[in-house]
Amino acid sequence: MADTAIQITRNGKPAVPRAAIHFDDRLRASGLTMAAAAVDTLQVNVGKLCNQACKHCHVDASPTRTEIMTRETIDECLRVVRDFRIETLDITGGAPELNPHFRRFVAEARKSGARVMVRHNLTVAFEDGQRDLPEFFAANRVEVVCSLPYFLAQQTDAQRGAGVFEKSVEALKRLNAAGYGRDESLVLNLVYNPVGAFLPPAQDSIEADFRRELAARHGISFNNLYTITNMPVARFLDWLRRSNNEESYMTKLVNAFNPATVEGLMCRRLVSVDWRGRLFDCDFNQMLEIGVENASPQTIFDFDPEKLKTREIVTANHCYGCTAGTGSSCGGSVA
Incomplete structure (x- = not known):
């Protein structure tokens, strides 16, 4: 399986990064396996259309992408959530809100009793027809997970584009006004990933920095902050290669491999669904x-779910990104 993954190419080069020790070999040397457990989360990518084109994006999302999940496939995702009592529906994109069936997806999933999380880039709330998103999220008790590279404009705009930080701050204020980050039942979580070829700092430390600075500078509050390692795939891998950082970054990840992270990796309890309805071990x-x-x-x-919980997770060298240091997942550190 690993050899198949390595043969996948991007811009004429392997789409999976090189590493001194293959991830599979490192697992074996540590006496570890990547066996799945029961599926408690269905992570659904409803399309690659996005109002932004971030430099680090592993989805290659942008305003020009046309891949959008159909209503038929969304209905099947809803059936799975309902019939198999999936605990968590994690909706992502692109900007998932731009899928024309997004709001129905959220509302119907909530009726089934599932916890619904939405990966929200904040600036999409300023697009036509999206300005009532905070109120829609609140009415459906959606857990909103917002990506924010930093609490200062320079670093955020460098990664996401000019003016993104200002819009992000305004969007966070609107979420706060709708009760998010203030009402215990309206959860607002932030996601931080480094702006560059280095590992994120300790999650508790950077969360305290964000909480202090966003409150002092903008009066913004939130529930939790998750740190995510920049995965060496897609646009971030392109940047690593252009800047001659691929080898040094992969060396950092390999040297920081932590066996204690493996048990808590999100792929063990999650199944990822792409816009066509195909299944994967994770979004990466x-x-x-x-x-x-x-x-x-x-x-x-x-x-x-019975067959999926006995599968072996397919891995390759990019998996070092989730096992470095305290680990990385869509819910932050894992160890």
Whole structure:
């Protein structure tokens, strides 16, 4: 499986980074395996359309992308959530709000009793037809997870584009006004990833910095901050190669490999669904077109939690990103 992954190319080069020790070999040397557990989260990528084109984006999302999940596929995701009592529906993109079926997806999932999380880039709330997003989220008790590279404009705009920080601050204020980050039932979490080829600082430390600075400078409050390691795939891998940082960054990840992170990796309890309904072990594998192992159900239309919980997770060198230091996941550190 690893060899197949390595053969995938991007811009004429391997889409998976090189490493001195292959991730699979490192696992074996540590006496570890990557066996899945019961599926408690369905992470659904409803499309690659986005109002931004961030430099680090592993999805290659942008305003020009046309890949959008259909209503039929969304309905099948809803059936799976309902019939198999999936605990958490994690909706991502692109900017998932730009999918024309997004609001129905959220509302119907909430009716089924599932916890619904939305990966929200903040600035999409200023697009046509989206200005009532804070109120929509609040009415449906959606857990909002917002990406914010830093609490200062220079670093944020460098990664996301000119003017993004100002819009992000205004969007956070509007979420606060709707009760998010203030009402215990309206959860507002932030996601931080470094602006550059280095590992994130300790999650508790950077969360305290964000909490202090956003409150003092803008009167903004939030519930939690998650740190995520920049994954060496897609646009970030392109940048590493252009800047001659691929080898040094991968060396940092390899040297920081922490066996204690493996048990808590999100791929063990999550299944990722792409806009066409195909199944993957995680969102990063999805973007590399590395599907679940062949013996497992391949699409949301033949989803079987009993078969999926016995699968072996497909890994490659980019997986070092989730196992470095205290680990990384869509919910922050794992160890």
